[in-house]
Amino acid sequence: MTSVDVADTPPSSFLHYRQFHRGTIPRHALTFLFTLLWTRFRWRVLALTATSVAGIGLMALEPLFLRDLVEALTRFQPGQDIPWPSDIWLPFALVAGAWLLSAGFNRLREWVDLHTTPSLRMEVQTCLFSYLMEHAPAYFQDNFAGRLAQKVKQAGQAAANLLGILFNEITRLIVAIAVGVAIVAPQASIFLWVLLGWTVAYLALSILLARRCLGLSRALSEEVSRSTGVMVDTLGNAEIVRGFARGAHECLRQADAVLREADASRRLRRFLILMWLLMFNALLAFQISFIALAIDQVVSGTMRVGDMVMIFSLAAILSNNVWNLCARFTDLFENLGIIDASLETLNVPHAIADLPGAPDLKVPRGGITFEGVTFRHGDGTPVFTGLGLVIRPGEKVGLVGPSGSGKSTLIRLLRRQYEVQAGRILIDNQDIAQITLGSLNRAIAEVPQDPGLFHRTIGENIHYARPEASWDEVLRAARQAHCDGFIRRRPNGYDAVVGERGVLLSGGERQRVAIARAFLKQARILLLDEATSALDSETEHAIRDALWKLFEGRTVIAIAHRLSTVSRMDRIVYMEGGQIREEGSHEALLARGGAYARLWARQVDGFIADEED
Template sequence: MPDDSRLSVITPTTNPDTPPLVGALPRTPFAFIWHYMRGGFRGHVVLMMALIATSSAVDTGQSYVLGQLVNTLAHTAGSSVNPVAWFAALCATWLTGYLFTHAYSTFTNYTQMTMRARIHDELFAYLLGHAPRYFLDQASGALAHKIRVAAQSSVTVIDYVGSNLAKFAVLFVVTGLIIARNAPDLIWLSMAFLIGFTALSAFMAQRLRGYAKASSIASSEQTARMSDTVANWDVVRGFAAADFERRTLRPFSDRESAAFIDLRLAATKMRLVLHTLSFGFLAWLAWNAFSAARTGTITVGAFTMLVTLFMLVAGQIRTFGDQLFVYFEHLGLLSDALDTVLAPHEIVDVPGAVTLQVTRGAIDIHDLNFAYADGTTVFADFNLHIAAGERIGLVGPSGAGKSTFIKLLRRQFPLRTGRILIDGQDVAGVTWDSLHHSFAEVPQSPGMFHRSVRDNIAYSRPDASEAEIVAAAKMAHCHEFISVRPTGYDSVVGEKGMKLSGGERQRVAIARAFLKNAPVLLLDEATSSLDSEAEHLIQDALLALMRGRTVIAIAHRLSTIMHMDRILVLDGGKIVEQGRHEDLRRAGGVYAKLWQHQAGGFI
């Protein structure tokens, strides 16, 4: 049994009470967009609409000023108005329109960049809240791509709804007033056409949403496939499989290309129909204005005003149809991204979850039942008590449940029934972050970021000083190989730590655990990648790391756990033997046979 005199209160240095960056987010596109507008960007969007509406009003007013200028020039002799005044007014509308358009563009760029950054941050935070099972079913490259797509599509949809609709509304209202005053016979037919055209555009563009979503899915699959290949470049090179990977990528590229072509063809058909209708509408209006001018019903200036106005409206109608296509395309992309990234979290903190307070590190497991999603039972009515500060070794064949046991302690999978308690606190009722703050883990294949050695060691305690980082590295016997590198602790380890050997990666992981100083230590084949010399160096460091902590160590090489307080032999999710090394070896059971095989040189 452990020596309780070694125990002391160990408090994680990283604050476990830090609130999560983001909670649940709406999964439907419009609710998602409204969430951000309501959360600080509503005023920005209103100002964007005001700027573009003013710009549109000024642009539309140019036709009226131009018509008055033409009338004044045509009747200069009898007119009391100086044509220079109308010319100056025309120049003023040009300048004013430019200024408002520039102000809109500048402010829109600022708003979009700010909103996009916030969406990136919150989607990224939500993504990291998913349980391990979610990431097992998703490609990391595709997930990163979907976050970027969701952010960009959100600001594009907002720009369309908040800006273009305001611009078109002002244009149609001002145009209607001008036509009603100068060509009242055309007003009702013109308004009917504009309403019908808008409805037809919306209907046709809505049908593109399915094409856009299919294109997004195909693009994500292609990106995921390429990311998977690039992430395993060493395997590809080791098997001389570059040509094979290129061939297997081709079907993904073909599907992406076909989906994109389908989308663009559908968009082209829509544009052809809408542009033909807008051309016919423009020709009809221009002919009516031309006929009225010939008969003297309207002045030359009014004719000029109406024709330039009709050209402006026709151009905006074409733009409206094109941008409506872009709108529904991005709506489809956003919908697909939100469906994936904002899938409900499998593991969430219960209402009123408290911070786990670990003062001793005692672990109790009562009537634990767990099975994988495919129905395979791992633990059935499993019970175990681990005393505070006790060092436990787990051994057993592959599939016995050793690694799953570690994952359940960290609440990475939901239990069917049963309870896991740490210092009397049910892990189901504590915050997930505080639970993880209480563990330090050295896995068999430690994760490494494409960052410096310093950043990788300090990941467990970002606020650690340089002296503390170096001290942890020395205790894990990392300092020697780090200090001989030209850039020392600033040396970048490469993607997944590929610039380090397996043993060096494992020692960095051990240094990370030293620095974290957590009350419960989990070791999963912590010395499996070390050669004999490195393993000898690390054993003393691990013994120091274990002191005063509850330790659970999974081991294949039994020599690494022979000094544990207790060794558990698992098989089929059950404890078939337990005891100290010497007792188990003399008992002549499963453990003794494993020891005999290894001592005899079989492993």
């Protein structure tokens, strides 16, 4: 038996966007990141900062302790009875203690990071995913699912990377510079100005070079995406390539795409070589100049040897931290750009959203009213103008008509996948624009022409309709939809994975799984959009009686091009050009001899239009 998780409440670690920043997501990367860190990780970020400050602060004191140690050694006269006088072992102990404590704070910071970075990555992803899932269907039609998933994952990883850069590398450099200024301030002023001047110039140069490097990195990323897209497109249509004997042509297209990728890679690598050559030489110039100044001060008698050692140690610490930060500047800008790009794509206003304080839909009967409905597509193409249609509770209505007449659009408007421009749609006298989307979707079961299935087991796909249902109810729904037979013939039965979008099932099998979900959902309103179009005649005949059992006590709207499918409906509505041209029972419409009767006659004569709305 398949084990299905029926929990409908996200775990406490799942950050829904409604729990974050008053239910809004900031549109800029740094605002988004700092708001999230302050509201969700405040104490952990403070702990990360404190341990970073302590770690580098103790290490930055090393030059002072080394100076005292060297000065003590220069004063020491061999042959004394005390091998390690206090003025030697004390600075030595301070140096060793600074190293050990600094290492300890660094390990503590890593332990805090262990409990921060993975959680931050997860919460960024769950926050953006929860917002993404409330977009209207039109949004997903305009954006590839793979691209959206990539944006969510990349934003989570980028946030994790920025946490390390902002609260480790930058923090360490600020503390190192502050301690360095305090150390060199009592010395000759030339040291202070060299330290500050070089640090500012080096960081500014690093930022300029990093921005240029980021542009080249993005160009390479675009070429990688392009070549990957060419490859995926070709592999996804391998049968077409083989059928037209165009393999050599596709290899040339792929070679051209990979060549462009290689050129972009060479440009980036060439720039990186020059950038690191310049940056490393500038770093060496600082160290050499700083130490040369110290030697000159010693030679001129204005500085002691211990002070020179202090300057030498300080230069090494500053150089190391400046180098580490500058090496991450490209990562800093790139990760900020990744989050900005993700927010730009994902964090657009929801086209269809619940009104504040909207109540849940109550469906005691299932009556539906389209009242003066006007609707145009986004490109301005008109579909309905003042459409009116009343469907009584429990009535079974068939929608027929030529392709483009608005049948499927009518169902999508009822599901509130689109918003009407004028008029109202009522369910049991409740305007669907005024109630919650979740309650509307719970009240309606739909069997579409091309059912979507998750890359999960057959049992999980059926159980998805009503997670609280028992396993016996799942099996009963499968038997009612004539699924049980083909499911049990599979090696793993209900535990068989159906593949991406159900690719491992035939079209008819996918439709039967979708019908089983409708049986299990037990919604008051049932929508069928060519629900049996992929079934052979024998299977359709076998399942027809089961469908009529499903229809009992429910309001049903069924779209069909095969008119025999809806001939037993209480009422048939013939649509054309976004208008209702005819309506009535099958017998009444045949007797009228209008458009429906002519369409019926063509199908009876053997011509069955294969159209899609």
